[in-house]
Amino acid sequence: MFFLAMVIGQSLIAQEKFDLIIIGGGASGTAAGITAGRMGAKTLIVESTPWLGGMLTSAGVSAIDGNHRLPSGIWGEFRDSLVAHYGSQQAMATGWVSNTLFEPHVGNEIFQSISQSVSSLTVSFQSEWKEAKYSEGIWNITFHKDGKIINVSAPILIDATEMGDVAASVGLPYRLGMDARDEVGEEFAPEISNDIIQDLTYVVTLQDFGMGSDKTIPRPENYDPAEFACACAHADPISDNDPTLDCGKMIDYGKLPNGKYMINWPNCGNDYYVNLVELSPEEREIELEKAKQASLRFVYYIQHELGYKNLGIAEEEFPTEDHLPMIPYHRESRRFHGLVDFTLPFVRTPYEAQSPLYRTGVVVGDYTIDHHHKKNLDAPAIDFIKIRVPSYNVPLGALIPANHPALILAEKSISVSNIVNGASRLQPVVLGIGQAAGVLGALASSKKLPLDQVSIRDVQQILLDQKGFIMPFLDMNPTDKHFQAMQKIGATGILKGEGVPYLWANQTWFYPERLVTEYELVSGLKTYYSQLDGNWGASGDYLTLEKLEQFLKIIDPKLTWEGLLKIADSEGLVIDFSADRKLTREEVSVLLDSILDPFSIPIDWDGSIK
Numbered sequence: 001m002f003f004l005a006m007v008i009g010q011s012l013i014a015q016e017k018f019d020l021i022i023i024g025g026g027a028s029g030t031a032a033g034i035t036a037g038r039m040g041a042k043t044l045i046v047e048s049t050p051w052l053g054g055m056l057t058s059a060g061v062s063a064i065d066g067n068h069r070l071p072s073g074i075w076g077e078f079r080d081s082l083v084a085h086y087g088s089q090q091a092m093a094t095g096w097v098s099n100t101l102f103e104p105h106v107g108n109e110i111f112q113s114i115s116q117s118v119s120s121l122t123v124s125f126q127s128e129w130k131e132a133k134y135s136e137g138i139w140n141i142t143f144h145k146d147g148k149i150i151n152v153s154a155p156i157l158i159d160a161t162e163m164g165d166v167a168a169s170v171g172l173p174y175r176l177g178m179d180a181r182d183e184v185g186e187e188f189a190p191e192i193s194n195d196i197i198q199d200l201t202y203v204v205t206l207q208d209f210g211m212g213s214d215k216t217i218p219r220p221e222n223y224d225p226a227e228f229a230c231a232c233a234h235a236d237p238i239s240d241n242d243p244t245l246d247c248g249k250m251i252d253y254g255k256l257p258n259g260k261y262m263i264n265w266p267n268c269g270n271d272y273y274v275n276l277v278e279l280s281p282e283e284r285e286i287e288l289e290k291a292k293q294a295s296l297r298f299v300y301y302i303q304h305e306l307g308y309k310n311l312g313i314a315e316e317e318f319p320t321e322d323h324l325p326m327i328p329y330h331r332e333s334r335r336f337h338g339l340v341d342f343t344l345p346f347v348r349t350p351y352e353a354q355s356p357l358y359r360t361g362v363v364v365g366d367y368t369i370d371h372h373h374k375k376n377l378d379a380p381a382i383d384f385i386k387i388r389v390p391s392y393n394v395p396l397g398a399l400i401p402a403n404h405p406a407l408i409l410a411e412k413s414i415s416v417s418n419i420v421n422g423a424s425r426l427q428p429v430v431l432g433i434g435q436a437a438g439v440l441g442a443l444a445s446s447k448k449l450p451l452d453q454v455s456i457r458d459v460q461q462i463l464l465d466q467k468g469f470i471m472p473f474l475d476m477n478p479t480d481k482h483f484q485a486m487q488k489i490g491a492t493g494i495l496k497g498e499g500v501p502y503l504w505a506n507q508t509w510f511y512p513e514r515l516v517t518e519y520e521l522v523s524g525l526k527t528y529y530s531q532l533d534g535n536w537g538a539s540g541d542y543l544t545l546e547k548l549e550q551f552l553k554i555i556d557p558k559l560t561w562e563g564l565l566k567i568a569d570s571e572g573l574v575i576d577f578s579a580d581r582k583l584t585r586e587e588v589s590v591l592l593d594s595i596l597d598p599f600s601i602p603i604d605w606d607g608s609i610k
Contacts, residue, residue, distance in 0.1 A: 513584050
């Protein structure tokens with residue numbers, strides 16, 4: 001069942017040189033390694049456990065939060081692999097928390113299988129990094145494996161650790177805990193900053209051993225049923241009015257295929273508060289054992305008090321002596337200062353924010369902002385339910401430190417506010433962060449460029465070629481014929497999406513079939529083409545093919561009617577070619593992309609046109 005700890009790919013040689021090194025084989029590190037390796041970069045992942053996938057696998061959080069209608073890049077590939085394994089998407093819709101639930105070991109097997117197919121990728125398992133030094137344009141990394149000290153080097157490094165330990169070790173400045181309101185410009189933030197992070201969870205996978213079985217664990221020390229007295233009181237703060245006592249619903253929250261259950265319950269459950277980030281490794285181990293004990297107390301409560309004696313800890317899920325996951329679910333990390341800071345205004349109202357960061361997006365997400373603070377009574381009260389957001393994209397500059405030319409931030413350590421981390425921390429988004437980091441790292445290494453000199457549009461184009469979303473438009477799919485054209489025109493802002501905060505799966509709609517008005521088009525084009533400044537010839541009428549030709553000829557006088565028709569035909573647009581034909585957003589996107597190619601116009605890290 002389990003993959004043995006080994007090196008995937010080529011044999012690892014001490015002092016070996018790589019194009020890219022990734023420390024951490026969690027969700028982002030795995031995605032980064034697969035992506036960079038597929039691009040031909042000689043890549044190394046240094047991972048401390050025998051598994052790949054981090055929070056999705058090694059931490060047991062095998063219920064996907066969000067992006068069900070945004071199957072971007074490696075996340076979409078991973079989900080397709082799960083569907084192939086279980087036979088259908090419906091076969092994974094077993095628990096009500098998610099559309100996609102799976103057994104952690106299956107997720108690991110999929111990630112390892114994909115990694116093994118990438119010849120340029122090497123993974124060193126059960127390897128503990130010890131030192132990272134940057135000098136004269138080269139990273140020198142030291143890690144321990146099988147009692148040996150191994151030194152490797154590369155021009156680019158990705159910190160994909162769970163808590164940003166590598167970036168911190170080289171002195172990069174970071175924020176930790178809740179930001180002050182005035183510091184980040186977020187009205188929902190507390191007035192004064194603090195170091196309180198989200199609760200972590202030592203997830204437990206239970207298995208149904210059948211009625212009549214008694215898999216009750218020994219009574220844990222310090223057990224008190226009062227600790228879990230409200231565990232069965234469930235209320236969805238978005239869609240439910242009042243809590244109801246329903247222990248079965250609590251158990252079914254994370255029901256997995258094959259009679260297993262993910263126990264990752266925030267309401268008087270196994271969330272646990274501790275700020276591990278700045279503790280020593282030895283101190284972390286002590287605190288994590290306390291978190292494990294809290295989870296075991298909850299398991300005992302489920303078995304002994306609630307009567308689910310037939311649910312026992314799955315004994316063949318994780319390769320550990322105690323059958324618990326290898327790592328806890330870390331919801332929060334250090335957050336380093338990037339080329340841009342991704343804060344709440346850019347998520348809530350991207351088209352009205354102080355700079356058009358949405359143009360630089362490389363990762364999409366739709367899950368609402370979700371924080372876990374129930375186990376820390378000192379945490380300032382923040383009404384997260386009022387922080388309603390549409391689906392969003394993460395800017396590339398949030399992955400690049402403001403003060404380092406060759407270190408990429410991944411996992412949960414990107415440059416976001418504490419509040420926004422409540423959305424960007426979720427599994428599909430972190431996979432996307434890793435994929436974008438892999439593209440960025442491979443490009444910077446191959447072109448021998450500092451990270452801040454890599455073209456944003458180049459990174460975005462490669463992601464699109466890899467079936468990734470750069471704009472969070474849920475009404476399109478990478479398999480659509482004109483997906484890239486609509487994504488690219490959306491990323492220019494010439495045609496904008498419409499955001500809708502919606503339950504636990506927020507939305508942004510592009511409406512490909514909607515007609516475009518003349519004024520809408522010209523207003524968007526003016527940003528890029530000064531020839532249209534002062535043009536008063538655009539009305540609120542729907543745009544026709546004839547009017548489009550007139551506007552485009554102002555920008556490019558060489559354009560002819562015949563040429564426009566030829567381009568439309570070559571792009572496979574199903575139109576009757578009449579002058580008064582009204583055009584949809586999809587058709588306009590395709591024609592603008594083909595004729596003007598505004599996506600190729602360079603932009604700065606804040607999304608401004610250079």
